Amino acid sequence: MRARSPWRYPARIVPLAFLGAIAVGTALMMLPAARAEPGHAPFVTALFTATSAVCVTGLSVVDTPSYWSGFGLVLLTVLSQIGGFGIMTLATLLSLLVSRRLGLRSRLLAQAESAGLFGGNVGGVLIRVALVMFASEAVISVVLTLRFWLAYDYPFGRAVWEAVFHAVQAFNNAGFALYPDSLVRFVGDWWICVPLALGVLGGSIGFPVLFELAREWRTPGLWSTHTRLTVWGTVLLSLSGFLVFLTFEWSNPGTLGPLGTSAKILAAFTQDVMTRSGGFNSIDLGAMNTETIAVTNGMMFIGGGSASTAGGIKVTTFLLLAFVIWAEIRGEPDVVIRKRRIAEETQRQAITVALLGVALVAAGTLALILFTENVPFDRALFEVTSAFATVGLSTGITPGLPQPAQVVLVVLMYVGRVGTIAVGTAIALNTRRRLYRYPEERPIVG
Amino acid sequence: MRARSPWRYPARIVPLAFLGAIAVGTALMMLPAARAEPGHAPFVTALFTATSAVCVTGLSVVDTPSYWSGFGLVLLTVLSQIGGFGIMTLATLLSLLVSRRLGLRSRLLAQAESAGLFGGNVGGVLIRVALVMFASEAVISVVLTLRFWLAYDYPFGRAVWEAVFHAVQAFNNAGFALYPDSLVRFVGDWWICVPLALGVLGGSIGFPVLFELAREWRTPGLWSTHTRLTVWGTVLLSLSGFLVFLTFEWSNPGTLGPLGTSAKILAAFTQDVMTRSGGFNSIDLGAMNTETIAVTNGMMFIGGGSASTAGGIKVTTFLLLAFVIWAEIRGEPDVVIRKRRIAEETQRQAITVALLGVALVAAGTLALILFTENVPFDRALFEVTSAFATVGLSTGITPGLPQPAQVVLVVLMYVGRVGTIAVGTAIALNTRRRLYRYPEERPIVG
Ligand SMILES: [K+]
Ligand SMILES: [K+]
Numbered sequence: 001m002r003a004r005s006p007w008r009y010p011a012r013i014v015p016l017a018f019l020g021a022i023a024v025g026t027a028l029m030m031l032p033a034a035r036a037e038p039g040h041a042p043f044v045t046a047l048f049t050a051t052s053a054v055c056v057t058g059l060s061v062v063d064t065p066s067y068w069s070g071f072g073l074v075l076l077t078v079l080s081q082i083g084g085f086g087i088m089t090l091a092t093l094l095s096l097l098v099s100r101r102l103g104l105r106s107r108l109l110a111q112a113e114s115a116g117l118f119g120g121n122v123g124g125v126l127i128r129v130a131l132v133m134f135a136s137e138a139v140i141s142v143v144l145t146l147r148f149w150l151a152y153d154y155p156f157g158r159a160v161w162e163a164v165f166h167a168v169q170a171f172n173n174a175g176f177a178l179y180p181d182s183l184v185r186f187v188g189d190w191w192i193c194v195p196l197a198l199g200v201l202g203g204s205i206g207f208p209v210l211f212e213l214a215r216e217w218r219t220p221g222l223w224s225t226h227t228r229l230t231v232w233g234t235v236l237l238s239l240s241g242f243l244v245f246l247t248f249e250w251s252n253p254g255t256l257g258p259l260g261t262s263a264k265i266l267a268a269f270t271q272d273v274m275t276r277s278g279g280f281n282s283i284d285l286g287a288m289n290t291e292t293i294a295v296t297n298g299m300m301f302i303g304g305g306s307a308s309t310a311g312g313i314k315v316t317t318f319l320l321l322a323f324v325i326w327a328e329i330r331g332e333p334d335v336v337i338r339k340r341r342i343a344e345e346t347q348r349q350a351i352t353v354a355l356l357g358v359a360l361v362a363a364g365t366l367a368l369i370l371f372t373e374n375v376p377f378d379r380a381l382f383e384v385t386s387a388f389a390t391v392g393l394s395t396g397i398t399p400g401l402p403q404p405a406q407v408v409l410v411v412l413m414y415v416g417r418v419g420t421i422a423v424g425t426a427i428a429l430n431t432r433r434r435l436y437r438y439p440e441e442r443p444i445v446g
Numbered sequence: 447m448r449a450r451s452p453w454r455y456p457a458r459i460v461p462l463a464f465l466g467a468i469a470v471g472t473a474l475m476m477l478p479a480a481r482a483e484p485g486h487a488p489f490v491t492a493l494f495t496a497t498s499a500v501c502v503t504g505l506s507v508v509d510t511p512s513y514w515s516g517f518g519l520v521l522l523t524v525l526s527q528i529g530g531f532g533i534m535t536l537a538t539l540l541s542l543l544v545s546r547r548l549g550l551r552s553r554l555l556a557q558a559e560s561a562g563l564f565g566g567n568v569g570g571v572l573i574r575v576a577l578v579m580f581a582s583e584a585v586i587s588v589v590l591t592l593r594f595w596l597a598y599d600y601p602f603g604r605a606v607w608e609a610v611f612h613a614v615q616a617f618n619n620a621g622f623a624l625y626p627d628s629l630v631r632f633v634g635d636w637w638i639c640v641p642l643a644l645g646v647l648g649g650s651i652g653f654p655v656l657f658e659l660a661r662e663w664r665t666p667g668l669w670s671t672h673t674r675l676t677v678w679g680t681v682l683l684s685l686s687g688f689l690v691f692l693t694f695e696w697s698n699p700g701t702l703g704p705l706g707t708s709a710k711i712l713a714a715f716t717q718d719v720m721t722r723s724g725g726f727n728s729i730d731l732g733a734m735n736t737e738t739i740a741v742t743n744g745m746m747f748i749g750g751g752s753a754s755t756a757g758g759i760k761v762t763t764f765l766l767l768a769f770v771i772w773a774e775i776r777g778e779p780d781v782v783i784r785k786r787r788i789a790e791e792t793q794r795q796a797i798t799v800a801l802l803g804v805a806l807v808a809a810g811t812l813a814l815i816l817f818t819e820n821v822p823f824d825r826a827l828f829e830v831t832s833a834f835a836t837v838g839l840s841t842g843i844t845p846g847l848p849q850p851a852q853v854v855l856v857v858l859m860y861v862g863r864v865g866t867i868a869v870g871t872a873i874a875l876n877t878r879r880r881l882y883r884y885p886e887e888r889p890i891v892g
Contacts, residue, residue, distance in 0.1 A: 095890045206890075208890060224887065224889075225887040225889050226887075226889035226890050229889050289815075290815050290821070290822070290823050290826075291812055291815040291816050293823065294808075294811060294812050294815060294823060295812065298808060306889075306890040306891065307890060314891065316889045316890060316891060317891050320889065320891065321801060324794065324797065324798070325797075325798050325801055325802065328794050328795070328797075328798040329798070329869070329872070331872070334883060334884070336884050337887075339884045339885075340884055340885060340886070340887040341883055341884040341885065341886045341887070342886075342887065342889070343886050343887070344790065346889060346891060347794075348770065348774050348793075349774070349891045350891045351770065351771075351774075351797050352770070352771050352774040352775065353891055354801075355767060355771055355800075356771060358804070362740075362744060365740060366737055366740050366741065369735075369736050369737040369740060370737050375736070376736070376822075376824065377736050377739065377740060377823075377824035378822065378823035378824050380736075423775070426775070426777070437780060437787055438780070438782050438785045438786055438787040439785075439786060439787065441670065441671040441672075441783075441786040441787070441788060441789070443670075443671050443672035443675050443752075443762045443766065443788070443792060444541045444652075444654060444672050444752040444753060444762060445752065445760065445762060445763050445766065445792060445795045445796045445799055
């Protein structure tokens with residue numbers, strides 16, 4: 001980095017930008033106009049809601065549609081949009097910065113990238129992200145508006161408003177809904193669930209991959225390892241999740257049991273997509289089997305694609321770790337994915353992100369239990385994982401938590417949102433030079 | 447390795463030896479003479495008990511003192527002793543083999559080792575391990591015998607038998623007890639709890655460290671990184687666990703609440719030592735706070751020292767990972783612990799052991815939930831972690847589990863016991879040579 005660059009400490013940009021947005025958002029949510037009833041929202045409620053919106057989580061300490069005024073709900077939409085747009089552009093730019101600085105890709109791919117992908121300028125990235133984002137949200141809004149208007153007899157104005165609200169929430173993976181039961185009432189409605197699920201999926205892939213797919217979707221042989229990992233990881237995880245939801249819940253009277261086969265398939269698909277960060281739910285979480293909840297925890301923790309609106313440790317991180325272990329078990333000195341060797345720095349980065357994630361969820365769960373009387377371990381773990389991975393699914397305990405426990409979730413949402421990116425970028429940019437080495441030792445392990 | 451060596455596939459020795467011991471143990475436990483009541487123990491009960499004894503876990507599907515005959519209990523003692531002795535000697539020999547083959551240590555340390563530590567022969571290791579083991583068990587037995595005889599008015603014969611039984615269980619970290627409530631009735635008795643806790647601690651350090659300490663305990667500056675990590679890790683974890691038990695349970699009426707201050711300190715110390723693999727408990731687990739149980743899960747998972755009778759991913763693995771993350775966050779290219787660089791292979795090995803451990807516990811918990819009606823998630827997680835880390839603490843669900851779920855625990859005890867060692871050794875010995883390298887790529891992470 002040259003000294004004249006404004007991005008002198010680029011790893012700090014995301015944390016500071018999000019801190020600023022949360023501060024402004026909290027102040028705005030505390031305006032009396034934002035609340036439906038007279039008076040203003042208490043500080044912790046406003047802080048929680050603003051953090052949840054900016055960090056595109058969707059966890060809520062109040063009943064969203066009844067607690068906030070129309071103005072408050074518009075604020076929520078704007079904050080979610082800013083949060084989603086911010087994370088996608090900043091993370092994309094940082095990944096570009098990292099890859100330029102370190103000369104990451106092979107020359108062929110780097111050429112393709114600088115020519116077609118970003119055109120070498122920041123403005124280009126912002127405009128492309130904004131275009132994809134608003135186009136997707138517009139398409140989803142149109143479909144939802146028609147459906148609400150024609151099939152549910154909403155007045156046209158309300159149909160438009162609810163369509164736009166949920167479309168923005170979907171593409172930004174934010175997860176707030178205008179119904180107390182999220183999407184449960186629409187569980188069998190293909191015209192509502194499929195557009196929202198596709199929106200969530202689109203937002204959770206990440207822009208580096210979306211742009212590469214737009215250019216090279218017909219030639220998978222040319223894909224970068226990052227795109228390859230994201231696409232196949234997403235396919236693999238989605239398919240497994242779908243099958244888990246379908247088979248584990250097939251005859252559960254509280255969830256899929258009463259539905260017809262096609263509605264079962266739709267509900268399993270929707271819940272699968274929403275779990276890895278969307279945050280809507282069309283199945284009642286409280287009625288799910290323990291085994292499904294356990295799998296849900298794991299899926300939330302893994303999350304979506306890098307530089308996307310999804311959270312978690314990310315699909316690439318998860319798959320990379322699997323390849324690292326596989327190479328290790330087979331005794332291969334290099335981790336190779338389709339004739340590309342994964343840099344050792346990248347492997348260590350993936351490990352750091354995953355282990356810090358585990359540590360954070362463990363510490364958060366413990367803190368939540370310490371601050372709350374009689375909260376069962378599994379519920380605390382679920383809520384903390386949901387906050388860390390900015391998913392927003394809830395077993396319903398969040399509104400009843402004492403304020404210190406709610407602040408724990410606020411911290412988790414914030415750190416979960418900006419932490420993985422900040423850590424990844426900081427590591428990639430700040431690696432020191434090796435001036436001398438100490439003698440090697442090998443402690444016994446395992 | 448030369449071809450004439452019998453240790454041609456050394457990584458397979460431990461798994462095969464333990465499989466053999468479990469098979470023989472199961473057959474013996476099925477003898478009618480082993481059971482207190484008429485008839486013989488069912489296959490799964492015998493398999494579970496034999497596995498639990500050989501893998502020095504201590505989980506039980508029956509009430510140990512009333513279900514088995516005197517002969518059965520002697521069998522249990524012998525199986526625990528064989529399991530503990532086997533794991534310590536085999537793991538020590540394998541670690542020696544690995545360090546010789548790869549020329550692990552700096553020359554100075556290697557010399558000290560081959561001269562003073564093992565004298566270069568297998569017999570030497572076996573004899574030294576046996577000596578330390580039997581001497582420790584003898585000392586504990588004498589103290590316990592006197593205490594049982596003088597303070598509890600047991601007949602002398604019974605005092606000796608119970609003393610020997612619990613001493614063997616303690617040093618081997620096996621965890622079976624002759625009382626349905628484990629050690630709860632002795633919660634305030636220093637003459638019972640301290641010898642057993644010291645026995646557990648001694649067995650859980652691991653022989654490579656014990657031998658090095660015996661030689662160099664006065665010169666910590668000369669300790670190998672492995673000994674350094676084990677000693678400081680054990681001190682750090684023990685102290686944290688002690689403080690957690692003491693503060694979290696201080697006023698809990700079901701655990702430490704009714705005790706005096708000195709008994710509180712003793713109970714916190716004892717439970718702390720037992721949790722990282724001993725498997726006895728002097729506090730009622732069912733009455734513990736949720737937060738204490740959560741910490742207990744973590745402590746069980748970490749476990750004790752390498753090449754010891756303790757299980758888990760091991761203290762060194764855990765501390766190594768902490769150092770790897772710390773180096774990564776600071777941007778250091780090498781992981782350095784007191785002027786010694788940790789080999790990259792060792793780092794990867796630690797990561798593999800830890801992540802496979804996480805995967806195994808996750809898969810085991812899911813399997814247990816799938817095979818069992820209405821088992822709460824946190825109880826399943828606790829029992830599975832206890833089995834994987836061969837700890838033997840239980841929330842009491844094991845005897846009531848259906849047979850497939852019991853078999854899941856059997857598999858976890860076995861894999862948890864031999865897996866980390868087999869994986870570690872296999873990786874260290876079988877690393878292939880690098881003939882060519884593919885071009886490097888760096889997917890985005892986090
Ligand atoms: K979300
Ligand atoms: K044990």
